[in-house]
Amino acid sequence: MDSSPEQPSKPNNSTHSPPLPIPPLQVQESPVFSYISNLSPIKPDKAALGSQGFPGINSPPLVFRSPHINPKSQPSFLKRPQSAGSSDAGLSEQNESCKDTLTVAEESRVSSCHLSSRLRSCPQKEFIDDSKPEKASSPPVCGNDYLTDIVNMDGGDSDSSANLTPKSSDDVSQSQHELLDSKESAENTEDEDDTRREEMKMGAASVTLEQAEEYNLKDSPSDLKSVVPDQNSGDGNGPPDLHPRVEPDKSVGHALENQSGGHSMAENAGSGHVFEVGCNLLSESLQVAQDCGRSLENAGVQCTESLENKVHGHCAQIVQHQHGISRRCLQFEDTQGKIIPNSGYQNSSGSVGYPRSPASPAGSEVLESASLNKPASPSNRLLANMTPPFFSPQTSGNYNSKLPKRSGIGLHLNSIVNSMQMGSGAKVSMRSAERGSFNGLGKKSMSITGSSLRHNFSTSANVEGVPISDESRHNEHASDAANSASTLSPCSMKPLYEPVVLKPIELQPNSSNKRMCTSETSDSFVDFGHGCKRCNCKKTKCLKLYCDCFAAGIYCAEPCACQGCFNRPEYEDTVLETRQQIESRNPLAFAPKIIQHLTEPPTNVCAEDGSHFTPSSARHKRGCNCKKSKCLKKYCECYQANVGCSDGCRCEACENVYGQKGEFGMIKDLISKHGEKLDSSFGTTLESVASKDGLLHNELYNPHSLTPLTPAFQCSDHGKGAPKAWLSSGGYLQSPESCLTYLAPYGMSPGQAGNPDTHNMIIEANTGIMDLVSFGQGIGYGNGHTVNQLSPRCEVPRNDGRLADLPDPQDWENTSRAQTYANHQVSSANSLRWRRSSTHFDGTKPDEAADFDGGLYSILDDDTPEILKETPMPPNAIKVSSPNKKRVSPPHGQGTELGSSSSAGLRTGRKFILQAVPSFPPLTPCIDSKGATGMNNSQKSSSGK
DNA sequence: GAGTTTGAAACT
């Protein structure tokens, strides 16, 4: 702050001894860097290294390419996972073994195995982090542990959890023990299994199992889809459609890895899905296991004990791997003290790119989400309470491992991580969190997380820290961008963080989560760092948006070839001031440029490249202005982000392979149509729902919901392919602008909790449309809610389909308060930002925004929030048909509430959310079956309440 | 590696 806005100039003038003695290395190495690197939009390629996040800076990273880094990193990620488990192979084997072993008698075990395997895949990566932080203790059972944790967490809340966990947990525990005992035997058994497999020609059986799984998955509501997509995306296998994921284990693991590495963003979006999916998977897994068992039986497969043993052994091994990973993570944390999270971050970034980009966005998100789930940890529990709905068993099921990790993640880490998602940032955040330093601790770390994080954290802290974590992350990211400059005051940061941070568990988990990524990423991380591309600024001192590092909210690091760089921790004040100045001019300046609308399922094909990324889901906020590149070169931001061009783009001769201008319009139309329907349906439902404050609160406050949502978005984005998109998506979600973070909680939690299904429905059904609608609704309230609403979390659907997932009323209250608080803060801060953003979008092109994607964008962005707040619903929004908007903003006069008070906003948001839920079902039909399923759940929840 | 092209960011 010392530096007044002018300071930026200082750098210029003052020579720039930019790099002062500050050992760039430290910085770079510092978690912050990793975090930054991840976050930094900067090219993921090399970026990771030294980037450090700005204290106040948001997580612009989303927008950035950093995610791309993933590609490079991906390998590392992949390696990690692999390494972790070599686990992948192990998993696959395990899976197979599980199949083999699936003998009827052990269906339960099998289920656990499947779950574990699935989880494992994810977990391994994620787990690592989580496990670390939380504890290596959770040892073995990886997935199981997670499950157990989750179960515990969920406690009585989640029925599904109860259902799932019990078996899984028990089985797992047993199997784990057995496995552990028989580790040695396990290897042998593996071989045996293989032979037996061959002998048995399990093919059929396996096929049946897979089919069953797939079937289950497919059947499973949107969650499954979401999950599947994510995974797929992650793997790259991705069945074009949603479910590609039949291969739960590997796919998940890969997805996670990949996501973390490159797809993170897309996957993040997916991650949200993942959570849901995870939940679904859990339930499904159980079913699948049963089915498999049946099928196997039918097939005449005979599972010998040896097979079982083998399976268990595999599981145990996996677990061990995880543990090992976790240990590593823990060690890192312990030794480094969480510093390392960077690695995770990077990974994530890599994945996501970041997050989200998303870090492995997906992975990171997943991890984060997992961490959320982790609630097991003390703080986590709070989260758990919150999370249950989201993470509840279901999620745990698949992602248990993942989730659990997160549990620990707690708020800060998560938030940080999220912000970092993209990468290194997480580490930084972690450090800061641990240090409690946001206040003062490493500027870097603080800087990295930036204000956004702080805000988020603060909110989270207020909230109790628990729930927010994940959400906070997203929020943070989102908010970060907005807040980054202004809000960031460290002071706020401290308080917020400390509370949250203090919670060791959470932090660790977070860290772990990140780390998981990091741990995995760590390896990759290094790669990233090296590979990361950094800025090469010569005249801007790296204090302008020209600088990718700066734009990404990262400090420049060694990899950078910049000259006279002031974008260094040493010049934190200057950096912050500059940021603020820029934000003052353009609140969205640091916001993610790419927004994922819903999540498209992973149509994306190749996650890795992101080339196939589902452009449809993500779009560039402002749109490109290409005239000569035809949007076929990296000159085009849209193309660079692996997203399609939208109506908002002013490009000429657009040939964007990810999607050309016109395409988006169709979506709008659909949305508008659907919107109308939704509106009508919502109207009734919403009102009815609205009455149910509890739900609303839950949704709003449900932190879990928050995080999940964002992830989903992220995932949806590019997945792997597009770093920026990723980031953007992830960031987007998170980005303050997106409001998602804040809103996300709303939409996500409440709505999700209540309507997870609906969300899914929505998302799946109309990815684009749905988003809009949901956004509109969400926006109305909270702004970002829309995102959340959209977020897959909704999908997460509790197995129960119950809204009940929502934390206990008390918790909710607390959370709600916290959220409200956060909301206020956020809203206040964000509101401005959002408004700004909206002005941006809207302002710059109000019409456009409304019209085309803008609508979406606006919605997604913060526009909606503004709208909601101020009411002036953009015509578009209305057009969009988001009934919510119409009703919400203007009519009820709630507008004031929405705008002003978080509570009001929440209420409205709740209403919206609820409405959204009901409405979706109708819509869904068009969209996807999934949506329908989701609807059912959501409806149930809504109706039930 | 140097130079050109490109489009965003910044400025007027």
Added chain:
DNA sequence: CAGTTTCAAACTC
């Protein structure tokens, strides 16, 4: 708000 300039990345050679 539009137009111009500046900037750094992307691209080409």
